[in-house]
Amino acid sequence: MSDDFHRAALEHLDALYNFAMYLTRNPPEADDLVQETYLRAFRFSHRFQPGTHLRAWLFQILRNTFLTFYRLRERESALAEDGVPAWDAPMFHDAPEESSGAVEAHTDLERALRRLPEEFRTVLLLAEVEGMALEDVARVLACPVGTVKSRIFRAKERLRGLLRDYTKE
Amino acid sequence: MSNHSPESDDALGARLRTELRRYAAPAYLRGSIAEAAEAPRVRPAWLAPALAAVATALVLLLLSIPFLPRILPADPTERLVRSVVAEHTRALMWGARRPEAVPTALPWLTRESGIGLTRFFVGDDRLAFIGAEPIYLEGRRGMALYYRDGDGHLVTYAVLPAPGLAIPESRRVPIQNRWRPALMNESGFSAWVWRQGDLACFIVSDMVSESDVESFKDYFARLRVSTEPVPAK
Numbered sequence A: 001m002s003d004d005f006h007r008a009a010l011e012h013l014d015a016l017y018n019f020a021m022y023l024t025r026n027p028p029e030a031d032d033l034v035q036e037t038y039l040r041a042f043r044f045s046h047r048f049q050p051g052t053h054l055r056a057w058l059f060q061i062l063r064n065t066f067l068t069f070y071r072l073r074e075r076e077s078a079l080a081e082d083g084v085p086a087w088d089a090p091m092f093h094d095a096p097e098e099s100s101g102a103v104e105a106h107t108d109l110e111r112a113l114r115r116l117p118e119e120f121r122t123v124l125l126l127a128e129v130e131g132m133a134l135e136d137v138a139r140v141l142a143c144p145v146g147t148v149k150s151r152i153f154r155a156k157e158r159l160r161g162l163l164r165d166y167t168k169e
Numbered sequence B: 001m002s003n004h005s006p007e008s009d010d011a012l013g014a015r016l017r018t019e020l021r022r023y024a025a026p027a028y029l030r031g032s033i034a035e036a037a038e039a040p041r042v043r044p045a046w047l048a049p050a051l052a053a054v055a056t057a058l059v060l061l062l063l064s065i066p067f068l069p070r071i072l073p074a075d076p077t078e079r080l081v082r083s084v085v086a087e088h089t090r091a092l093m094w095g096a097r098r099p100e101a102v103p104t105a106l107p108w109l110t111r112e113s114g115i116g117l118t119r120f121f122v123g124d125d126r127l128a129f130i131g132a133e134p135i136y137l138e139g140r141r142g143m144a145l146y147y148r149d150g151d152g153h154l155v156t157y158a159v160l161p162a163p164g165l166a167i168p169e170s171r172r173v174p175i176q177n178r179w180r181p182a183l184m185n186e187s188g189f190s191a192w193v194w195r196q197g198d199l200a201c202f203i204v205s206d207m208v209s210e211s212d213v214e215s216f217k218d219y220f221a222r223l224r225v226s227t228e229p230v231p232a233k
Helices: A002-010 A013-024 A027-043 A054-076 A100-114 A118-129 A134-141 A145-168 B009-019 B027-038 B047-067 B076-094 B106-113 B210-226
Strands: B115-119 B127-137 B140-149 B154-161 B182-186 B189-196 B199-205 B228-231
Touching: A002 A027, A002 A054, A002 B027, A013 A027, A013 A054, A013 A118, A013 B027, A027 A054, A027 B027, A054 A118, A054 A134, A100 A118, A100 A145, A100 B009, A118 A134, A118 A145, A118 B009, A134 A145, A145 B009, B076 B127, B076 B140, B076 B154, B076 B182, B076 B189, B076 B199, B106 B115, B106 B127, B106 B140, B115 B140, B127 B154, B127 B210, B140 B210, B154 B210, B189 B210, B199 B210, B199 B228
Parallel strands: none
Antiparallel strands: B115 B228, B127 B140, B140 B154, B154 B199, B182 B189, B189 B199
């Protein structure tokens, strides 16, 4: 199954990279995270049950890897040298240029998204951005579908509140 | 600043889908992952059985170590010295198994050891007699007398039947121009070895330094002059 498996897994590279970027907010770390995810997926490919959702399985590996290795580092560097929380710094310095209006709207949404706790951010990225079925999101997060629904609801509530704050500014 | 107002769940979902920029994986990342996927990951088929065999052999070797024959010196004199030193070490650690005050127990000691003492060293101001007991070394019955000097050194005098035992000439040390016993070393102990008729005699102690050797010579002289072992009739 290996060649087919590798080919199928690589089809999800862009989606995984996008998710990794929103988790790590740092391109080199996103590179590392995605690379580690694929290495693990290849190493444990025998554990993947053909017929189940490869995409959800890969996202699950990526998130678990992130939680294991990157979250600890994120916590350690939560405060930058000047005492400003790292998540208030620009998300991606080398993000592609876009039109001025779109960039502004974009930035608000991105800033609001990155201020959400990881479980809220992840659930929105998977369910809304990636368009995953709730069952698959539940598999990635290792929680019941009901919990996913409730997290999506609360994540949107909080996101709305943050966007309202930005609008007032 | 956003030009969107807070909206319904569906509208917010739509914004997330359309407005958030998507990041495509860089080409080099795709390349390195594809390369990793192509790298040979299959272990040689022989590796697992070979490792298992080596591990099994190692375990068997470890289990058999207690049953492997000890490497014994080929020279009978060295072998006897090693045994006498081992006996001395045992006495050093746990004392004589059945110390008997000589001469009250002499008949019993003679009967058990097969060696009689026409006279023996009962101790003096330098060496205090501790006890005596029969011993059995290298398949030979013998006798050991134990003494302790003022510095606390245990001195073991052992006698074993060993007709024709060769005393290594190169190890012989002249003492008082009367005797030429061999001074041998074994496991950190010194041993005088000599023959009296068909009996091999040994004096063992941990006196190994140069200054100790002079005292050790003196102990030899004291014991040798005063002790006369003979095969029991």
